[in-house]
Amino acid sequence: MPVQSVIPFQVLIVKQRGTEVVAMPNPSYELQIDGGDVASLDQKKSLVRALTKGNTAVHLLSSQTEQLPLCAPLL
Numbered sequence: 585m586p587v588q589s590v591i592p593f594q595v596l597i598v599k600q601r602g603t604e605v606v607a608m609p610n611p612s613y614e615l616q617i618d619g620g621d622v623a624s625l626d627q628k629k630s631l632v633r634a635l636t637k638g639n640t641a642v643h644l645l646s647s648q649t650e651q652l653p654l655c656a657p658l659l
Contacts, residue, residue, distance in 0.1 A: 585634050593630045595644060614645045 585591070595606040595613055606613060608630045617625045622638040625631070632642060 587634050587636060589634045591632045591634075593632065593642065595630075612647050616643045616645055617641070618643070 593608075593615060595608055595610070595615075597604045597606060608615070609627055615625060615627065615630055617623055617632060617640050619638065619640040622634070622636055622640045624633045624635055625642075626633070632640075
């Protein structure tokens with residue numbers, strides 16, 4: 585992805601009868617990125633912006649479960 589590209593993230597809960605969209609920000613969930621020099625995260629809008637070429641990982645943190653990785657390579 586080109587530098588300054590913006591990637592929107594949406595949190596979905598998968599259930600037996602379909603999926604449920606989780607409105608973010610949410611007190612039960614938080615997005616977090618590795619490598620703040622490669623990308624920035626707007627918590628309020630759930631947007632990741634590519635700052636430079638490289639790779640990073642986006643994680644969904646839950647107050648009720650362990651860390652769940654969501655990979656988003658920034659090229």
